[in-house]
Amino acid sequence: MMHDNFTSPDFYEIDDLLSEEHKLIRESTRQWVSKSVCPIIEDYAQKSEFPKHLIKELGEIGAFGPYIPEKYGGAGLDQISYGIMMQEIERGDSGIRSTASVQSSLVMYPLWKFGSEDQKLRFLPKLATGQIMGCFGLTEPDHGSNPGGMITNFKDDGDHIILNGSKMWISNSPFADIAIVWAKDENKRIHGVIVERGMEGFTTPETHNKWSLRASSTGELIFDNVRVPKENILPGKSGLGAPLMCLDSARYGISWGAIGIAMDCYNIALKYSLERVQFGKPIAAKQLQQKKLAEMLTEITKAQLLSWKLGKLKNDDKASSAQISLAKRNNVDMAANIVRESRQILGGMGITGDFSIMRHMMNLESVITYEGTHDIHLLILGNEITGHNAF
Incomplete structure (x- = not known):
């Protein structure tokens, strides 16, 4: 069963499960990736540089917050549409998909879900077009899989707060205009805070010497007595559950993106x-x-059906965190195995930059780690199954 190289495989005719709108979104995203990403991405990965000129184009194709309501600059699309876009973008490169994922699920999503109306109107339309870019600060040098142990904190200072601490492994941070930062108040309660570029004491040093996600910009967030207006605190939700909701949204998109890698390598x-x-x-x-x-082909087909069903559950607001963990864990592991097998089929040619396989392989080492490691998702599922927390 032979198909065009950029549309196959669809062995179980999953197209029949998609709406005409879904297919149009997939086709337009595929065309953009084929035209704007594939011809340049290997060079940018070799240089370890993010192609910033793609930001405007990502905004133009609607890749930033596609499910955000039109009132706030989004397209008001469903979750399957978002997943399809992530799948097609990651066929090009994980770093480009990560940029879109962070902007959508980790910056725009918390603003939409937890922000005030003023915050939504101030930031979301500009984020949707790429006029401004954001990042998400949760992981710390000593608190990765245990984000609740974070030490980044703020103290009350009248109509401001004073923020101190640091975050690391932050995608988009070197060029982000705003950061959604999670920090503890004086009562140890976690809150989301919008930190803006230019605030005194706020710096974003870039992380260098990466072997993975080389075409993505990664850095740190450093807060040294940063005065942030209280109006920049997200009022809608506090506690660790708030950033974990954001991670669920990102993990869902990753489950689709991994399929894109697997399809490309297959x-x-x-x-x-x-x-x-x-x-x-x-x-x-x-x-x-x-x-x-x-x-x-078997594993890709299983993953396609898994993420499609998860998208249906998300559309109906029925998807649980454990279900999302299962999809992220399964699909990324599936993609990693397919990349390795594809490399073997190509023999020595598989290690060259003439093909995308080794770039995908290196990128997946980050994807399998971020937004919850392979083992952490295993324990989330174990807790769901047994009722016993093994962390």
């Missing part, structure tokens, strides 16, 4: 196996190569 491996001749015939005619391809 298509590359299939095409190469049909063209590469050894011992007088294409290597696709060999049993072991067919085994690899058949298993790849």
Whole structure:
């Protein structure tokens, strides 16, 4: 069953489950990735540089907060539409998808869900177009999988607060105009705070020497007695549950993005196996190569159906955190296995920059770690199954 390299595989005719709007969104995103991302991304990854000129284009295709209501600059699309966009963007590169994910799920989402009306109107329309960019500060040097132990804190100072602490492994931070920062008040309660570029004592040093997500901008957030107006505190929700809700939104998008990587690598491996001749015939005619391809297709199909169903649950506001953890864990692991098998099919050619496989492989080492590690999601599921917290 042969298909165009950029649209296959769809072995179970999942297209039949999608609306015409979903298909239009997928096609327009695919065209943009094919035209604007694929031709340049290897060079930017080699340079370890984020292609900032893509920010405006991401805004133009609606990749920033597509499910945010139109009143606030979004497109008012459903969750499956968001997932499809993340899938297609990650076929190009995880770093570009991460930029869109952070802007959508970790910056715009908390502003929409927990922000005041003034905060929503002030920031969301500009974030939707990419006029301003944001980042999300939760992880700290000593508190990654245990975010509740954070030490970043603020003290009351009249109509301001004084913020101190640091965050690390923050996507978009070196160029972000605002940061949604999670910090404890004097009663140890966690709140979201909008910190703006230019506030005295706020710096964002860039992280260098990365082997993964090289075309994504990563850095730290440093707060040294930063005076933040109290009007910049998100009023809608406090406690650790607030940032975890944001992570659920991001993890959902990641589950779709991982499918995009797997699809890209499967298509590359299939095409190469049909063209590469050894011992007088294409290597696709060999049993072991067919085994690899058949298993790849099976796992991709399972992941496609899993994320589609999760999208339906999210549309109906029925998706649980544990269900999202299952999808993120399963699909990223699936993609990592397919990348490795694809690399083997290509042999030595698979390690070169002529193909996207090794870039995807390195990127997945970050994707499998951030927004909850592979093992943390396992424990979330274990807790859901048994009722016993093993953390």
